[in-house]
Amino acid sequence: MAEKATIARPYAKAAFESARQHHALERWSKVLATASSVVQDERVAGLLSSPRVTPEQLSGLIADIVGSDLDEQTRNFLATLASNRRLVLLPEIASMYEGLRAEAENTADVQVVSAVELNEAQKQRLASALKKRLQREVRLHCEVDASLIGGAIVRAGDFVIDGSLKARLDRLAVEMSH
Template identity: 50%
Template sequence: MAELTTLARPYAKAAFEHARAQQQLAAWSAMLALGAAVSQDDIVQRMLKAPRLTSTEKAAAFNEVCGDELNAQVQNFIQVLAENERLLLLPEIASLFELYKSEQEKSVDVEVTSAFALSADQQDKLAKVLSARLSREVRLHAAEDPALIGGVVIRAGDLVIDGSVRGKIAKLAEALKS
């Protein structure tokens, strides 16, 4: 994982800097997400790993699969990735690009998993508290997991806040073992 991130970082940074300079962050984000999804398809992965195809052929085939969804700049980016045998890094590149974009926009995606459905009012209150704590605009994504028993688990990037009953029971069990 760390190695993939290390390899993908310069490409993601270059794409981000170019998109920011052109004021096309949202468009590039969407196109990179599409490229990442396409690159994860089994048939496409076999094509990208095929030793008989040249990098130009791989890039052309990849761009053809994406159709008119990619502009000329992103198609050129795909060509550069193909020449450097980095097309399979597109999911990691897209992920890093989103990280840079969120940092630029001072926003963060927060996943909240709760044992029961959260009301709209609860989600709003939670978003406001998290926004103040993280000093960013929070985009809240709620999910349910009855296995938590009660409480919530909040994930915002690397930050994880486990306020679930299941998490507290696990901590108690660990304390009793030692």
């Protein structure tokens, strides 16, 4: 939703600037990820739009769940979001924040879905090749999906390589039907 992204962007930039100023990029990542998960929980989602629940109660609930990772800046940030009734934007804010952080740290989070589990040597070769290709430090996040039959799918933002056997068979089926 473009409107949510437009509203969330200044909050994400403010969070990032505060985190960078206080040398707390990792802590802010944890807080935003946890708070984002909290507001996406169906039990909490209903409270976000309830006129019976005050902004202080909402930010207090999230603060209690986030726990020891909160400091004065992150607590104030959550309170500001709550008072402006913007807590629902936390997933978008967290996502944009991570993009800003990755850009500043020159890193890329790469999702690798493979048909079988990759061993350490394969992960190292893949990370090295992606580092060269993306010109960034690479953090691999690996999953296994046996339905791919063989090969893997690699995603880094808009960059996607689908080298799965399933995709090749699907393309072959399309070519044969024409």
